[in-house]
């Protein structure tokens with residue numbers, strides 16, 4: 001699990017970019033007067049996307065902006081594991097270790113992460129990568145998988161093998177293009193590998209088995225469509 005304590009090294013200040021300040025101003029207007037602090041999660045998420053992680057200075061700025069106590073912002077940021085309270089790599093790898101992924105080789109992926117990136121929760125020396133083991137990310141049918149986040153994207157990479165994962169990390173490190181989604185060339189998204197194995201009888205859905213509608217005795221006439 002990501003550290004839920006603020007990093008030791010903290011920046012002295014935090015400022016929104018002009019674009020994000022404009023976005024914040026537009027979001028606050030969505031909430032009723034006096035309920036502006038409901039913006040705290042979107043603000044923290046936007047701040048994390050801006051800086052890569054959430055510093056104390058950022059939480060203090062958000063607290064002032066939403067007119068709420070700093071401790072309330074800290075409570076939210078430290079509760080949800082999607083918020084990073086310490087710096088992460090430019091490519092932040094969340095490796096699913098829950099049962100379906102574990103049964104399909106997540107242990108081996110973890111060894112690759114340790115070898116290529118280093119210890120969990122530590123940014124690699126070049127600042128490009130860090131990794132963390134997380135619980136199910138909801139893509140079990142394409143296990144094993146990882147989510148890799150940058151400041152402007154969150155993509156899944158699925159059907160990984162140790163070799164494919166190592167290759168993927170190497171490409172990210174070198175700035176080469178990578179393709180999100182399944183890494184199994186025999187699969188399209190989460191379709192079965194190879195040909196379809198179910199619903200292969202086209203008459204099930206091509207309309208050839210459709211029956212004429214039967215009239216229901218004494219039924220009220222249908223209202224005309226508007």
Ligand code: FES
Nearest residue numbers: 096101136139140
């Ligand atoms: S167990 Fe890994 S995505 Fe669900």
